[in-house]
Amino acid sequence: MLLRRLGKRLEQSGVKLRGPVMLQLVEKPSQEELEKGAILQFSRAPVELPSAEDQQFLREGLAPYLRRKNVSWYPRAGKLTGLQAPAGVAARARRILREHSLRVGEFLRRSMPEFTRDWEPGTSSFRPLEERGRGLSSHASNELVHVDAGAYGATHGDRILRFFVNLNPTRDRVWISRGSFGELWKSFGAEAGVPAGALEPTVAERAYSAVVRAFPMGRVIDTSPYDRRMRRFHNWMKETPAFQHGPVERFSFPPYSAWMVLTDGVSHACIEGQHALVDTFIVPLRNCRLPAPYHLLSGRA
Numbered sequence: 688m689l690l691r692r693l694g695k696r697l698e699q700s701g702v703k704l705r706g707p708v709m710l711q712l713v714e715k716p717s718q719e720e721l722e723k724g725a726i727l728q729f730s731r732a733p734v735e736l737p738s739a740e741d742q743q744f745l746r747e748g749l750a751p752y753l754r755r756k757n758v759s760w761y762p763r764a765g766k767l768t769g770l771q772a773p774a775g776v777a778a779r780a781r782r783i784l785r786e787h788s789l790r791v792g793e794f795l796r797r798s799m800p801e802f803t804r805d806w807e808p809g810t811s812s813f814r815p816l817e818e819r820g821r822g823l824s825s826h827a828s829n830e831l832v833h834v835d836a837g838a839y840g841a842t843h844g845d846r847i848l849r850f851f852v853n854l855n856p857t858r859d860r861v862w863i864s865r866g867s868f869g870e871l872w873k874s875f876g877a878e879a880g881v882p883a884g885a886l887e888p889t890v891a892e893r894a895y896s897a898v899v900r901a902f903p904m905g906r907v908i909d910t911s912p913y914d915r916r917m918r919r920f921h922n923w924m925k926e927t928p929a930f931q932h933g934p935v936e937r938f939s940f941p942p943y944s945a946w947m948v949l950t951d952g953v954s955h956a957c958i959e960g961q962h963a964l965v966d967t968f969i970v971p972l973r974n975c976r977l978p979a980p981y982h983l984l985s986g987r988a
């Protein structure tokens with residue numbers, strides 16, 4: 688009886704007691720919980736959001752000029768992609784995303800100084816399209832369950848941390864998950880042709896990486912044994928109907944809520960929702976205290 692009451696209270700507070708993925712309603716980020724594979728949800732975004740006018744501009748003003756599924760700001764390269772728009776429209780989109788990315792980055796650095804040390808801010812993106820039924824190719828579809836691999840380029844084992852805000856004023860953004868990378872890899876790694884084994888790049892690969900990563904967007908054309916193995920698993924998940932039809936957990940993120948997760952370590956798919964801000968950061972593997980996908984794939988965990 689007591690246990691049932693405790694369980695009910697935990698569930699009301701946002702902690703999921705059943706299923707492989709833990710959703711936690713939180714007020715501040717926690718490195719430990721992220722590394723354990725939790726999705727940390729904030730009932731209201733913990734950073735100041737773009738003004739109401741700027742939000743409306745993102746939701747409605749960009750629509751005629753979209754060229755890709757995301758409008759993305761690359762801070763390191765100082766580049767905006769996904770739009771073909773008059774200079775004033777592009778400049779406003781760039782300013783909004785740049786300011787948002789700075790606010791999110793500062794919040795996360797302040798909250799997790801050790802975890803974020805020497806990290807690399809990746810992109811700040813606005814997702815303008817309805818996720819349900821977009822009919823994209825299987826590799827590009829957000830509606831299919833996957834762990835992130837390669838979407839932002841090679842990481843060599845560094846972690847992919849993503850911070851999301853539902854900028855839709857009236858509708859939830861809905862995710863599903865089949866659990867953590869570790870659980871899925873143990874169950875399906877062999878079937879997917881993704882074994883454990885050495886991940887050391889060859890001398891030639893190391894030289895190639897050093898050259899391309901000297902350029903601001905070099906990560907996109909870089910590669911490594913780790914990234915190729917992760918990509919193979921990512922593709923297998925999206926291409927395997929039996930996997931996609933397996934049991935999932937479902938999460939709803941209300942308007943103006945925010946959530947964050949290590950998306951290389953937790954499987955996910957967005958099956959419904961429109962208008963979200965997504966900020967990506969690459970966190971050095973050496974900052975991790977718990978086994979990461981790299982350690983599992985290299986056979987060291």
Ligand SMILES: [Fe+2]
Pocket residue numbers: 833834835950955
């Ligand atoms: Fe993803």
